[in-house]
Amino acid sequence: MAKLTLVEAINQALNWSLTHDPDVVLLGEDIGVNGGVFRATAGLQQRHGKLRVQDTPLAEGLIAGMSIGMAAQGLKPVAEIQFMGFIYPALDQICNHMARMRNRTRGRITLPIVMRMPHGGGIHAPEHHSESLEALLCHHAGLRVLCPSSPAQAYGLLLAAIRDPDPVMFLEPTRLYRLARQEVPDDGVALPLDQCHLLRAGDDVTVVSWGAITHEVLLAAEQLAAEQIQCEVLDLASLSPIDHNSILDSVARTGRLVIVHEAARNCGLGAEIAATVAERGLYSLHAPICRITGYDTVMPYFRLEHDYIPGVARIADGIRSTVRA
Amino acid sequence: MAKLTLVEAINQALNWSLTHDPDVVLLGEDIGVNGGVFRATAGLQQRHGKLRVQDTPLAEGLIAGMSIGMAAQGLKPVAEIQFMGFIYPALDQICNHMARMRNRTRGRITLPIVMRMPHGGGIHAPEHHSESLEALLCHHAGLRVLCPSSPAQAYGLLLAAIRDPDPVMFLEPTRLYRLARQEVPDDGVALPLDQCHLLRAGDDVTVVSWGAITHEVLLAAEQLAAEQIQCEVLDLASLSPIDHNSILDSVARTGRLVIVHEAARNCGLGAEIAATVAERGLYSLHAPICRITGYDTVMPYFRLEHDYIPGVARIADGIRSTVRA
C-alpha cells in the first residue's frame, strides 16, 4: 500500500466519499481544474465532473450560504475555505445559520455540511494565510470542530465528518500537509467523533494539544524522556466537543497539565481545557496548569512566525517547570 | 442633576464627544433621525448635523470598513452595530484589519475607532437580538473590549474608548439600558481603561462577572450575605485586556472563585479567567473554580431566555457550593 501524506489522505477520503455517496458535492475556490491551492482536491473534478466538484465565485460567505441551501435540499456539501484567515466573511452563515438550523426548525431542516480549511502557520506563507482560529468556531454550539494530526486521522475523521448529519468544521494543519507519510488504507472506515487520541503514554504530566503542533509536542516529549520525564500526550482531534473526561482521567493519574496550542492565548481553546480541569479536576492537580501558546499579538508575517508558534524548546521548558513545580 | 439611565448616559457621552472633538463622527443603521433603535443617539443628528451623525446603508461590513478608512484619515468614527448578533458580517474588517493595522504598518496607520453594540438578552427580543459574543472579539489581539454595568461606567468608559488611539469594542448590556438611573455628571471625565471594578467587598469568595448579569450577581450576593457568605464581586468592565492581577489578588484573599457570564460556556471569557487563576493563582484556591454561564446551546428564542441566562437562584447555588466545597 502506498504511503500517503496528510493532504493525499484528505484527497483519498474526498474521492471515497464522492464515489460512494451520490449526495456528496465539493465546492470552493480553485478546487476544480486546479485541484486546490494545496492540491487537496487534485484530480477530483476530472474524475467526478464539474457538477460534483465545483469552483465557486470568490466569496466565502456565498460558499457557506450555498452549502446551507444545498444541504437543506438533501445534498452533503463539502466546502473548502482556501485558508482559515478567510473564514470571516463566512461566519455569519456558519454561526447564525449552519450552527442553528436544526435547533431553529426543531429538526425539520438539518445540515450535513463539512467546511474544510487549512489551519495554522509555519509554511512561510503571506499574511492571513497562517491563522489558528478554532476558538471562534468552538464557542458556537451546534458545530463540531475537528483537527487531525496524521494522514490516517485525516482520512478517518474526514469520512466521519462527511457522514455526520450535522455541520462539521474540518481544520487541516498546513504544516503537516506534506510533512510525513503513513499507510492509509482506502477502506472507507471512519474514526469515531468526539474523542481525543492518545499519542504517547506517560505518568508524569498530561500534555494536551492538537493539529500541527502535536509534532513539536512529541519531539519535546522525546527529549524529556531522556530526562526521565514521561509525558502523556493527548491529541484533542475533536476540538468541539472536547473529550474532557479523557483529559480528566489522565490528569487524575499524572497530577499535572500542560496545554500547547498555536492560537493566541487569550480566550483560546487552552483556556477551556484548563478551566474545566480547574473545575472538575482541581483536586488532582499537583502543580499549576501551564498553557504554552501563541502570543496575544497578531500572527506575524512569516519571518517571525517561528518566534510566535511555540517551538520545541519553549514546550519542553514549560513541561519541565510544570513537572518540577 | 438629572439621573440618567445607561442608554441616556451613552447618549450624553456621545454628545459630549461630538461637541468637544470635531473629529468624532457617528455612523450606523437608523442612528440619525430615528436616534437608534434603542434611542442611544436620539437628538444627536438634529444637534450635530447629518454629516457627523450618519445613517449608513444596511451593511455591517461596510460600516466597519468605512470606519477604518475614516479613522486612517484622522477622524474618530464611533460606529453602531444595531445588535451584537449582527456583528458577523463586520468581523473580517474588525479582526483582519482594525485589530491589525497599527501593527501591520508599524504605527504608520492608526485607527481610533469605537464600535458600539447592544449585548446580551433578557429583553424579549426576536432571534439574533440577544447574543453575547464577547469571546470572539477578546480572542483577537489588537482590540480592546469594554462592557459597562452602570450609567456612570457607561459614560466614563465610552469617553475613554473614544479617546483611545486604538480600536475599542464597546458592548452595551441591553437589559440595563433602562433598568436603573444614576447621577452622571456631564463633565467629560473618562474612566481608566484596562481595570476591573469592585462592586462589593467580601472575604469568602471572589465572584467575577460583567455587563447585565452583574445585577443578578449582586442580588445573589445580597441573599448570601444573609447566610453569612460574603462575596467579593468584581465587575470586569474591561473584557480585553482582563485585569488579571486584581482577580488574582482577590482570590489570594478569598481562596475561591466563581465566574458568572451570560455567554455560552465553551470557550467563553470565563474560561480565560479560570485558566489564568489555575496557572497563576492555583495555590490560593481552596475549592474548585466554578463557572456559571449560558449553556452550550443556541441562545433560545425569548420564551426560554431566562432559562438560558443564569438567574439569581443558579448563581447563588453555585457560589454556595463553592464556598462549602
Add this chain to the structure above:
Amino acid sequence: MSSVATFHIDHEQLLDADGRPTAALPAFAQDASELLHLYRLMTLCRLFDAKAINLQRTGRLGTYAPCTGHEATHVGVGAAMRPEDALFPVYREYGTQLWRGVTLTEILTYWNGDERGTHFAGPRQDFPWCVPIASQMPQAAGAAMAFKLRGEARCAVAYIGDGGTSQGAFYEALNMAGAHALPVVFIIVNNGWAISVPVAEQTAAQTLAQKAIAAGIPGVQVDGNDVIGVRAVVERALARARSGGGATVVEALTYRLSDHTTADDATRYRPAGELEAAWQREPLLRLRRYLQAQGQWDEAQEADLRADCSAQIEAAVVAYTSLPAPVSDDMFTHLFAHPPAELAQQQATARRYAGSGR
C-alpha cells in the same frame, strides 16, 4: 469611446390604483375564482396583521413585524410558486407562507419567541424566517444549485427588502445565480423604508431591479400593489428558471403601511403625507374595485369574508395560546442529531433551574 453593452429595466403594472386594467390581463386573471382566491388571502393577511398588533399591544405576543401594504406582493408570489419550490422568506411575507401552508398559529408562535413556530408542518422544505438581513440569499442560490444538480424542475424563491440590497450577501447570491444560471427568483420588496432609512439613502440606483445587471441576469420592476402584475411577472420568471433559463430579479414596488415592527414608531422619521398618499395605492382596494367593477364582489360578500377571516384568526389565536409552554429541554433536544456527552450535564442543570430565572 465605443458603447459595448446596453441594458434596460422594464416596469410592469396590470391593474392601476383605481383597479383599472392597464393592459390585457393574463389567463389566470380571466378566472374570477382565481382572483377571489387571491383577494381572500390578502384580506386574511390584513386582518391577521391587525390582530397580531393588538395581541402585542396587550402583552400577549412579542415584537411583531406587520405586513400591511405588502399583501399583493406576498400573495402574488405565493400564487406564482409551485408547492415543490422552496421559499426563503425574510420575516414579514406571511401572504406567501400562508399560501404555501404555514399556519397562522405557527406565525404567532414564532413571534412569541418559541422555536416551535419555525417547525412548519406544511411546506417542509421552506426555510424559516431569516433575521440576519440578506443571509437567506446565498442559501436560496444553494437550494437552486441542488435542484439543478438533481435535474429537478424546482425553483428557489428568495425575498429581500430594499434595505437588504445593501448587504454584500445579496449581490453574491445574484452573481452566483447568474454565473451558474440557477433556477432562482429573487424578489426585492421595495417598500420604501429599511426601518428609518428611506431607499434614496440606501442607494443611488434609480431602480433596485437594475442591481441584476451587475450579475448579468434580467431585472424587472413590478407594481407590488398589483397582485395580478406580481403574479404574472413572477410566473414568467419562474417558468424561465424552471426551463433552465436562469435567475431573475423582480423588484416589487410597494409601501410599508405600518411601523417597521411593533417596537418601532414610524412617525419619528416618515415625512408628513407620505403614509396617507401610500394608502391611496394600497393593494386590497384596487383588487376589490376591479372585482366589483366585474360584478364579482359586493358588500355582503365582503362582510362574509371578513367574518370568515376573523373566525380563522380567532381559532388560530386559541390554538396558539393553548400551546403548552416550552420547557428547558427544548434548548437541547434539537441541537445535534448525536448530542455530545458533555451536554447531558448542562441539560440537567437547566432542568433544575427551569423557571427560576428572572
Add this chain to the structure above:
Amino acid sequence: MSSVATFHIDHEQLLDADGRPTAALPAFAQDASELLHLYRLMTLCRLFDAKAINLQRTGRLGTYAPCTGHEATHVGVGAAMRPEDALFPVYREYGTQLWRGVTLTEILTYWNGDERGTHFAGPRQDFPWCVPIASQMPQAAGAAMAFKLRGEARCAVAYIGDGGTSQGAFYEALNMAGAHALPVVFIIVNNGWAISVPVAEQTAAQTLAQKAIAAGIPGVQVDGNDVIGVRAVVERALARARSGGGATVVEALTYRLSDHTTADDATRYRPAGELEAAWQREPLLRLRRYLQAQGQWDEAQEADLRADCSAQIEAAVVAYTSLPAPVSDDMFTHLFAHPPAELAQQQATARRYAGSGR
C-alpha cells in the same frame, strides 16, 4: 411593460496593440517626456518582476505576486492620481505604488514576510497591501467619506481584481459611494483570472464595468494595456470625483502574463494558446512602438533604460538583503499605543525563546 431605465457601458482605447492611436490623444500624451516617464516606470516594473521571481526561485524571497502584463494599468492609474490622494491597493499594483513613492526595497521586504515592508516612508496615507480579497473597498469608501466631511479635494482610489468583484464587500462599497456621491474611483483590474478561475466562471456579467449600474454610478471599460487610455479615463474619473461628482468604476481589461503567484502553476489550468495570444497585446510593446514611430525612442535608449532599471533593482536588492533581521519584540511594539500590562510578560517570554522555534 414600459422601460423605466436605460444604461450603457463605454469602452475606451487610445492606443491599439500595434501602438497606433485610435483617437485623438489627450494633452498629456502630446508631451513626449510624459510618455517616456510612463514607459520608464513600466519597464522598471517588468524588470523588477523578473528579479523578484528569480529571488523567490533561489530562496531569497517569499511567495511573490508578479505584475507582468499589468504595467499599463498600474502606471496609468498612478500617473492619474495626485500625491494627496489615497491609494488602496490589492497586492500586485507596484506600478502605482512606485509612482507614488513606495520603494522597491519595501516591496521586497513585504514579500519576504516582514512588516517593515508595509511601513511606507513615501505615501504615508496610502494603505498597505490588502490580502483578504475586497476588504479594501469599504475602507476606500471610508477614506473618501473623510475627504468629503473635511471638504478636502482629495480622492480615494481602490483596486480590485476580477475575482474580487464576486465578494459582497465590493458591492457594498460601490453602493455606499453612490449613495453619498463619494470621491472615490474603483479600478477593477480584469486580468482574466482569479488564480485558476476564469472571469466567465466568476460572473455572467458581460462586462465588469456594469457592476457600477447596481450602485447607480458610472462604469467604464478601458483597454488596460493602453497606458494612455488608462491614464485618460482615470484622470476624468478623478476630476469628476474631486469636483463633487461622485464615484466611478473603471474596468481595465488586461491579462495576467505570469502565474498568480510564485506558488502557483498556471499551466495547470490555462487553455493552450491563451497566454501566447495575450503576449501580442502586452502593454510595453505598444507604447514602445508608438514612441518609436514618433521618433522618441530607439534601441540605444532602450538599452540604457534597461541598464538603469537593473541598477536600481540591484541597489534595492542590496538594501533589502542588508536589512537587519526582525526581532521578536517587533510582534509587540506596534500592537497598541498603550500596551496592556499583561503583554509585558509575553514579550519577555518571546524574547527568551527568540530564534529557538523550528
